Amino acid sequence: MVTIYDIAKKANVSPMTVSRVINNSGNIRMATREKVEKAIKELGYVPNSAARSLTSNQTKTLGLILTDISNPFFSKIARGAEDAAVEMDYRVLMSNTDEDSDKEINYIDMMLSARVDGVLIAPTSDKTLDQIKRLRDHNIPVVLIDRTIEGFVGDYVLGDSYEGSRKLVEHLIGYGHRNIALINGPSNVSTARERQRGYLETLKLNDLPVHEKYISEIDFKSVQAGNTKSIVEQLMQLPEEKRPTAIFAANNFIAISVMKALKELGLHVPKDISVVCFDEVEPVVYFDPFFTVAAQPAAELGKIGIQFLIERVEQKNVEQERKIILPPDIHIRKSTRRIK
Amino acid sequence: MVTIYDIAKKANVSPMTVSRVINNSGNIRMATREKVEKAIKELGYVPNSAARSLTSNQTKTLGLILTDISNPFFSKIARGAEDAAVEMDYRVLMSNTDEDSDKEINYIDMMLSARVDGVLIAPTSDKTLDQIKRLRDHNIPVVLIDRTIEGFVGDYVLGDSYEGSRKLVEHLIGYGHRNIALINGPSNVSTARERQRGYLETLKLNDLPVHEKYISEIDFKSVQAGNTKSIVEQLMQLPEEKRPTAIFAANNFIAISVMKALKELGLHVPKDISVVCFDEVEPVVYFDPFFTVAAQPAAELGKIGIQFLIERVEQKNVEQERKIILPPDIHIRKSTRRIK
């Protein structure tokens, strides 16, 4: 491995001079700089980040902890985050928790031992607060993305779940729907709570009753296991006048599993039932926009999250906490229809 | 920052003993071990990877260089890769080249300075060979994923583009299609070359003529810019008897832009024209399987790629190169139809 000592020897200078050339620090005579740069090129020298980290106490590496990068919503966040990070000369370590708090703990350990300069995280639940505390005990700034958790004090970047939910339900009501079911994510995640709040308040504002049976929760793993079907079945087995005419799926994955279940039950969308959801259903939307959705600016969320994080890392704007809540775009498409 | 010295002091042992406890190396008396472990817990000590790397000369970090993690095909690869990496106690640094060789060079620099233990890469073009050489000059093993490049000697994990292409075209011919257009990716990527080879050979085997006008190439950026439309228009402006009755889109993104273009031209799939493509169009396929595709086992590719890479890093099985070519699954669905 080539080190600054090799360069120093070759260029007939001290290692310190080499270091200065590399970091553009201090004043260096042009001739010296050129000698050193020549040697660097010839030997193909690349600075050793580990050694640098040891003295500088920073790694120029950020941790990105998401639910599942193969979910289009999160992969867009990841892309926006990564782009913003390289832009600022940081690297990104990625991870997937699958909403599993044990996995999350392991990744926090990983980030800790990697000595990342900061962490951008979509927390699995309110319990994540302990893990955030752990990071902060080690002086690692944390920014939340997509969700907040109870008791968290700090920066976060979210989509506006409440507002999106309000608009989606308002749209359904405007289309004549009175019986609207909500299939929500787990209520230990803030987005689920906010979406439910939006749902309930919109019903109230429109003097519509709330039926307990219309509200259900399903977590990530259950969706993957296909358990949405039994929920949908139960809804469809309600007596005709109570049967929902619309389903509000709290995210794209739930929406897809709802569609699948409805299809298996021989129900057609939107003829037999309308469906709305949060998050765009990519990439099919580009040629066949089907779902009526509240589309969140995922890449933008990732980008802003990383920017906030880097500012914290570099100690800028440390005075106040910043809470960014980006409104989703509502797209009315083919999965909803007017009823009498 | 807590170091082994703090632990040593607290536990009344030498730093070396602490190191041994942490690494489970050498023999340690039970009582000593417990004292040390207690101190570690109490102080919340986490080993500093940078310092470790400096002596051990390994970072337990792998570089993953892909085209675009927000493309479902690559996000599945990334997911499979990351899962396999944590499993083996490695971290993953992610990056997106957008098929741009300049970006790629920057990421190689990043991987070099990060001193990653190995790199799994989907090369942007044959020119990537120089970059791979650079990595290898620094003793960093490289495994290729999704594509090979000319002159590369080493491990790779690919989908079988040739075979998938053969089957897709065979299917179209079986459905009565004679005029089949190929909208390919750029021919400096091996998958594009292989898909074209499969296309040409299948035509030949079926005594079908090859029309130059049926074959076109479009790169990643042009697809994103929406330039597929002019290609599709040109195809559709051919005299009736020459006009293609089917389009073979070389990947999912091209397929989507083809669909969009056809729609804008008022053409219906599969009534007016059939479309097939490589790669699954996720996640809509789960409830509305539309495209006839050659689906590649993306997560599996990522997983095997990382396994091969780690074996190289850890010097196992170094004897021979391993070339894994996984066959795609052909799914005949609604985007193709029989014609007379």
Add this chain to the structure above:
DNA sequence: GTGAAAGCGCTAACAG
């Protein structure tokens, strides 16, 4: 079983 010394590659602090 445990410890002391030296060094991994780099940079901050000081000297000249």
Add this chain to the structure above:
DNA sequence: CTGTTAGCGCTTTCAC
């Protein structure tokens, strides 16, 4: 403008 010294946190080597 350039060089010397020391030390970041850990592990390898050799002693005891």
